[in-house]
Amino acid sequence: MFWEKKLAQWVSQVREKTNLPARLVLWDGQQHDFGTFSRPQVTLKVNTAAALPLLLDPSLDHLGEAYVKGKIDIEGKLSDVIRIGYSLARSTVTHASKLARIRRYFTHTKASDKKAIQYHYDVSNEFYKLWLDKNMVYSCAYFENGDEDLDTAQLKKIDHILTKIQLQPGRRLLDIGCGWGALVLRAAQKFGAQCVGVTLSENQFELATQRVKDAGLQDQIEIRLQDYRDMAGQFDRITSVGMFEHVGLKNLPLYFGKIRELLADDGIVMNHGITSSDFDSGETALGGGEFIDKYVFPDGELPHIGLALEAMQRGGLEVLDIESLRRHYAHTLALWADNFEKCAAEAEKLVDDEKFRIWRVYLAGCAGLPQGRTTGKHTALVAPPYVRPSAVTEPSQRDAGQFHLFDEPAPAGTPPAAGAAPPPTRASRGGILPARADAHCARLAAALPPTVRLGTSSWSYPGWNGIVYGDEYSDSRLSRNGLAAYSAHPLLRGVSIDRTFYAPLTIGDYARYASQVPDTFRFTIKAMSSITDATVRGERGMPGEVNPYFLDADLARREFIEPCMQGLGHKAGALVFQFPPLPDAWIINPAAFVERLQQFLGALPRVPDGVVYAVEIRDAILLTPRLMKALRASGVRYCVGIHARMPSVQRQAAALARLDDDAPGPLVVRWSLHTGLKYQQAEAKYAPFDQRVDEDRGTRDMLAALAARYALAGQSVLITVSNNAEGCAPLSCIALANAIVTQCSQAA
Incomplete structure (x- = not known):
């Protein structure tokens, strides 16, 4: 009775706002009309009272779920059904909470991505053949004239992409998310390219492989069942069509960074995907995203085009051209939905009833989207930042793909400036020249105890030209290939990978770094803040909701420790858990934090000899005997953090002595910030x-004395220095090395 009363009130409210030619028929025969008409265009049959809570909050998510679960049935032309569904849909909560986004972020592991892809694409090849074009292209078509059929428009789309990236015979092309192989087949047949296509769908892999074999193109095309993150090698051109929707918002910079890693320096990339109209990359006003996430594209996330462009730049790519295909996509969706309705009887035979209902409402719903207010469709032509378009003028030229890209090398034959030292003649792997050898640094390195490894926080700084590197290079190029030249410096025997604080790296990322450095080199690696930050940070780093993954040992093992150890091996020196300032709830009860920390540390897997876990804090109040006792019991080192929020090196050394209890262990130090400065101030200065x-002579001398004490006790010393300590980390390392050598000499 309660729900029926609510239902009558809701129908009355709808009638007051609009006049819809729709009728609601309940399971007991009762009828409610949403407007005045002689005959309804759409009839919603409610099969069970269990549908009423969904109908009374009629977002697209709830209406779709009610239909899929058989709680309601619909009669009428499907386009009319969708139009009325949109009219009934009320505005719901439009933006996913930060907590929900965290959950989505952590679903994007290789295993979960493979599972999600197979859920969507492995329905059956025969099912997709019914309503896609003859080449089975499952992405937005390109209607050059507006009157093309779907088969023609999909071929034009592929040609449009391959023309814009200037594909030529013999060039190596990688297609990420290759589907059933249509693009690589066209690239090989018409453009003469050498192609590799990767997919996570077993059905797509099998059919694409067979299509390549049937076309006799095995010598030109290779189809792989592989995660793009595990790819290696270099390609002249890369395409990603309808794939980056599956990457996850948090992973976009890593995704584009991986693309940059695989791309030749004079290469070109085309990224083609669906985007969100919401500036915060959140849900649309009418809902629908939860339904799609639950029933259609698990873990799919649509970025706003602005976020996507930012991620491309963070990944080391420059945007050359953007093209909106929203109208093309709307027409593509309409043709897919129409094809599906025409073959509905055949489709029902290939899948179960729920799957059929999912696809029917999904395709019709997308075709009926109020285009422009919900989603967009964009292609982005991108390249490394030292590739420039020479003829990007009128829009007609852009649409035709008339680009002429070229390298901009330094003028040949230019003599060096008077008095300049001759440049190094031998580049490191990746084309990065190391700085010219310095005799003073070589002598210091020889005098430094072999157990002492100094390094910097990251290594991709163009300002280190002449100090670490022998020429000017972009930060993205140094990030990718600079470690070989970096480790050629005689005093830089270690480095800190700081980017892991913001997002995890893959085994392949770690392995790439390890391959560039000698066996004696050691990495310090920071765990993700999603493990060590008790809150979810909002704008400007302000704490927000409670982080449900705080001190999650399983997450640490899966996303941080295992990839790190498998990729770096014995070159991993210290795995550091840096804890940002904790909220008051922990600060007023530090014993509770220490207890929780000890439980976390005790659940971590053992690491090989020579590798240590270390804990760094940013709350001086936590620097207590209780903390040191917990670390000692867990076999974990305390990381001396030199930071404005922490006490002096001398005081931290005194606390460290409680941990060692006259039996020193490995020393881990991170010199992060100059006394009295905030991070942003130091960066700007x-x-x-x-x-x-x-x-900062005082800090350097105290640190040198501490390092010498541990080195003379035969322990390993791993110190990383930030640019924000004094202004230039490599020069700080040289001064620190000199101070350590002096301290060791005096002690001897």
Whole structure:
């Protein structure tokens, strides 16, 4: 009775706002009309009272779920059904909470991505053949004239992409998310390219492989059942069509970074995908995203085009051209939905009733979207930043793909400036020249105890030209290939990978770094903040909701420790759990934090000899005997963090002595920030990090004395220095090495 009363009130409210030619028929025969008409265009049959809670909150998510679960049936032309469904849909909560986004972020592991892809694409090849074009292209078509049929428009789309990337015979093309192989087949047949296509769908892999064999193109095309993150090698051109929707918002910079890694320096990329109209990359006003996430594309996330462009740049790519295909996509969706309705009887035989209902409402619903207010469709032509378009003028030229890209090498034959030292003649792997050898640094390195490894926080700073690197290079190029030249410096025997604090890396990422450095080199790696930050940070780093993954040992093992150890092996030196300032709830009860921390540390897997776990804090109040006792019981080191929020090196060394209890263990130090400065202030003051601006002799001398004590006790010493310590980390390392050698000599 309660729900029926609510239902009558809802129908009355709808009638007051609009006049819809729709009728609601309940399971007991009762009827409610949403407007005045002689005959309804659409009839919603409610099969059970269990549908009423969904109808009374009629977002697209709830209406779709009610239909899929058989709680309601619909009669009428499907386009009319969808139109009325949109009219009934009320605005619901439009933006996923940060907590929900965290959950989505952590679903994007290789295993979960493979499962999600197979859920969607492995329905059956025969099912997709019914309503796609003859080449089975499952992405937005290109209607050059507007009157093309779907088969023609899909071929034009592929040609449009391959023309814009200037594909030529013999060039190596990688297609990420290759589907059933249509693009690589066209690229090989018409453009003469050498192609590799990767997919996570077993059905797509099998059919694409067979199609390549049937076309006799095995010598030109290779289809792989492989995650793009595990790819290696270099390609002249890369295409990603309808794939980056599956990557996840948080993973976009890593996705584009991987593309940059696989791309030749003079290469070109075409990224083609669906985007969100919401500036925060959230849900649309009418809902629908939850339904799609639950029933159609598990873990799919649509970025706003602005977020996508930012991620491309963070990944080391420059945007050359953007093209909106929203109208093309709307027409594509309409043709797919129409094809599906025409073959509905055949489709029902290939899948179960629920799957059939899912696809029917999904395709019709997408075709009926109020285009422009919900989603967009964009292609982005991108390249490394040292590739430039020479003829990007009128829109007609862009649409025709008339680009002429070229390298911009330095003028040949230019003599060096008077008095300049001759440049190094041998580049490291990846084309990065190391700085010219310095005799003073070589002597220091020889005098430094072999157990002492100094390094910097990251290595991709163009301002280090002449100090670490022998020429000017972009930060993205140094990030990708700079470690070989970096490790050629005699005093830089280690480095800190800081980007892992923001997002996890893959085994392949770690392995690439390890391959560039000698066996004696050691990495310090920071765990993700999603494990060590008790809150979910909002704008400007302000704490927000409670982080449900705080001190999650299973997540740490799966996303941080195992990829790190498998990729770096014995070159992993210290795995550091850096804890940002904790919320008051933990600060007023530090014993509770220490207890929780000890439980977490005790659940971590053992690491090989020579590798240590270390804990770094940013709350001085936690620097207690209780903490040191817990670390000692867990076999974990305390990381001396030199930071404005922490006490002096001397005081931290005293606390460290409680941990060691006259039996010193490995020393881990991170010199992060100059005393009295905030991070942003230091960044602004010291950029471009090519000189020591604020010499901090007191900190350096205390640190040198501490390092010498541990080195003389035979323990390994791993110290990383940030540019924000004094202005230029490599120069700080040289000064610190000199101080350590002096301390060791005096002690001897």
